[in-house]
Amino acid sequence: MPTINVIDYHSFEGEDGKKLVNVLEDNGVDILHRCGGNSKCTSCRVEVIEGDFGPKSESEQQTLAAKGFxxxxxxxxxxxxxxxxATVKAVMTKTNSNLEPGTRPAD
Structure with missing residues (x-):
């Protein structure tokens, strides 16, 4: 299984093919996902320090561009x-925003 290192948290193994947001949450990272994983709000954004998750989908590109990312x-x-x-940094978390994460995204 791939190893995911999260800056300011820890490293753990993540199931290949599983959504990163759920892997993060399942391993104690209090990442936000305010729109429930529908590529609408950008609260689940991460900075990819090392690794490659493949090309961005059209939906992801449009949402990030609309929010200025x-x-x-x-x-x-x-x-x-x-x-x-991969090594990532969770940009928005419950801890640093005082917001509730939101509905868990489907796998």
Whole structure:
């Protein structure tokens, strides 16, 4: 299984093919997902420090652009699937925002 290292948290193994947002949450990262994983709100965004989650979908590109996030290293964790080792930084968490995470995204 791939190893996911989360800056300011810890490293853990993530199930290949599973949505990154759920892998993060299942391993104690209090990542937000306010729209329930529908690529609408950008609250689940992560900065990819190392690793590659493949190309952005059209939906992910449009949502990020609409919110002004044009950096190639910013991804929506609800739209990417674990596919190899990676190091990421969770941008918005319950801890740093005082917001409730939202409805858990479907796998």
């Amino acid at each position: 044009n950096d190639d290293h910013i991804r929506l964790s609800c739209q990417v699937r674990v596919s190899g080792d």
